[in-house]
Amino acid sequence: MLVKIVEDIDVSEAYQYLESPDTGAVNLFIGTVRNHTKGKEVVKLVFEAYKKMALKEMNKLAEEAKQRWPIEKLLILHITGEKKPGEAVVAIGVTSAHRDASFEACRFLIDELKKTVPIWKKEFYIDNSVWVNAHP
Amino acid sequence: MLVKIVEDIDVSEAYQYLESPDTGAVNLFIGTVRNHTKGKEVVKLVFEAYKKMALKEMNKLAEEAKQRWPIEKLLILHITGEKKPGEAVVAIGVTSAHRDASFEACRFLIDELKKTVPIWKKEFYIDNSVWVNAHP
Amino acid sequence: MDVILFGISREIVGMKKLTISTAENIQTVGALKQWMKQKYPQIEKLNSLAVAVDSEYADDDQTLVDENEVAIIPPVSGG
Amino acid sequence: MDVILFGISREIVGMKKLTISTAENIQTVGALKQWMKQKYPQIEKLNSLAVAVDSEYADDDQTLVDENEVAIIPPVSGG
Numbered sequence: 128m129l130v131k132i133v134e135d136i137d138v139s140e141a142y143q144y145l146e147s148p149d150t151g152a153v154n155l156f157i158g159t160v161r162n163h164t165k166g167k168e169v170v171k172l173v174f175e176a177y178k179k180m181a182l183k184e185m186n187k188l189a190e191e192a193k194q195r196w197p198i199e200k201l202l203i204l205h206i207t208g209e210k211k212p213g214e215a216v217v218a219i220g221v222t223s224a225h226r227d228a229s230f231e232a233c234r235f236l237i238d239e240l241k242k243t244v245p246i247w248k249k250e251f252y253i254d255n256s257v258w259v260n261a262h263p
Numbered sequence: 264m265l266v267k268i269v270e271d272i273d274v275s276e277a278y279q280y281l282e283s284p285d286t287g288a289v290n291l292f293i294g295t296v297r298n299h300t301k302g303k304e305v306v307k308l309v310f311e312a313y314k315k316m317a318l319k320e321m322n323k324l325a326e327e328a329k330q331r332w333p334i335e336k337l338l339i340l341h342i343t344g345e346k347k348p349g350e351a352v353v354a355i356g357v358t359s360a361h362r363d364a365s366f367e368a369c370r371f372l373i374d375e376l377k378k379t380v381p382i383w384k385k386e387f388y389i390d391n392s393v394w395v396n397a398h399p
Numbered sequence: 400m401d402v403i404l405f406g407i408s409r410e411i412v413g414m415k416k417l418t419i420s421t422a423e424n425i426q427t428v429g430a431l432k433q434w435m436k437q438k439y440p441q442i443e444k445l446n447s448l449a450v451a452v453d454s455e456y457a458d459d460d461q462t463l464v465d466e467n468e469v470a471i472i473p474p475v476s477g478g
Numbered sequence: 479m480d481v482i483l484f485g486i487s488r489e490i491v492g493m494k495k496l497t498i499s500t501a502e503n504i505q506t507v508g509a510l511k512q513w514m515k516q517k518y519p520q521i522e523k524l525n526s527l528a529v530a531v532d533s534e535y536a537d538d539d540q541t542l543v544d545e546n547e548v549a550i551i552p553p554v555s556g557g
Contacts, residue, residue, distance in 0.1 A: 149299070158288060159282065161360065229292070242554070245556075258485050313451070319454050381451070384477065397406070
């Protein structure tokens with residue numbers, strides 16, 4: 128189980144961690160910065176985390192996933208700092224014997240991460256910036 | 264859209280193909296050789312394909328997925344030849360604006376690939392070998 | 400008519416390609432399946448048996464002509 | 479009592495940490511939320527407002543003591 132807040136995500140390293148001769152299925156989800164949102168051009172994103180609590184919440188989700196599915200390896204990486212369009216900001220990976228568990232657990236982890244983990248992103252457009260989700 | 268039958272799968276190259284500044288979600292499924300199946304130790308797998316038809320069927324699935332989901336990039340790689348436990352034999356990747364489409368299309372593609380694409384695997388144990396799925 | 404073989408059907412027949420004489424008078428996909436099962440009884444024991452004509456899955460009533468690329472498709476197991 | 483701030487709440491307050499005097503007599507999470515909303519009206523406009531005590535989400539009736547690590551959690555947007 129690898130749960131970390133990092134500066135950059137290396138997908139190749141993430142996959143190396145998830146590889147296993149004991150199991151047959153790896154599902155890997157990567158969230159990246161989009162260059163537009165609601166019709167506006169996005170120049171960059173800046174992520175901020177309450178690191179201690181974010182890691183605690185990420186580990187809770189990992190434990191919950193391991194309770195619910197037969198998981199061989201599990202990875203949650205989230206970046207903080209500034210990212211440009213195309214760059215990875217979150218990686219979730221699940222290795223399991225069969226594909227059902229890897230798909231379902233990976234989906235569960237990214238959905239829950241977005242709900243509970245104290246990380247915030249600010250979107251920078253050409254002319255202004257907004258904290259995502261802050262306002263109705 | 265990248266649909267290929269290859270000798271080896273490089274996950275890092277696959278991800279590079281799937282990266283896009285226009286979209287926010289990449290789902291990547293990797294199927295690997297398991298070192299055991301039904302309690303027997305697996306030494307290696309050998310994959311054989313009816314290559315021309317397999318590529319046609321893989322492209323049909325890719326087109327169907329693109330009809331059903333808003334997909335930015337799509338990758339289907341399958342190996343032929345001999346693979347050892349831990350090695351990747353299939354990679355499916357879908358890049359889309361939002362994660363629903365990437366998860367669902369990726370799952371659809373691997374499920375259908377296993378049903379229709381003319382590729383066969385022979386499992387080698389220490390003492391014998393079996394064409395998978397051949398017999399009831 | 401040439402019939403190409405893969406996986407377990409290749410092993411059962413012991414050849415990568417069968418060249419069936421026109422004297423056998425196989426005119427449809429269904430007839431080819433019947434001929435295969437009679438000639439190679441182990442084919443009957445497979446989970447399923449499909450035939451591809453010009454690299455497309457074909458129904459039993461599809462007509463075969465000499466120019467077709469015909470392949471026997473035993474149960475697939477990719478992925 | 480120290481209260482740490484992140485994201486939009488850090489920007490609204492203009493500080494990374496607030497040190498609230500004991501004279502304010504804030505004894506519960508709910509009271510802290512009320513105090514924040516009164517002092518910084520823009521906090522009221524957020525989609526949601528949570529408080530973490532010792533890096534765990536806390537209910538409104540949870541008691542606060544000076545030793546707690548208290549954090550304001552505006553709507554999260556990770557991933």
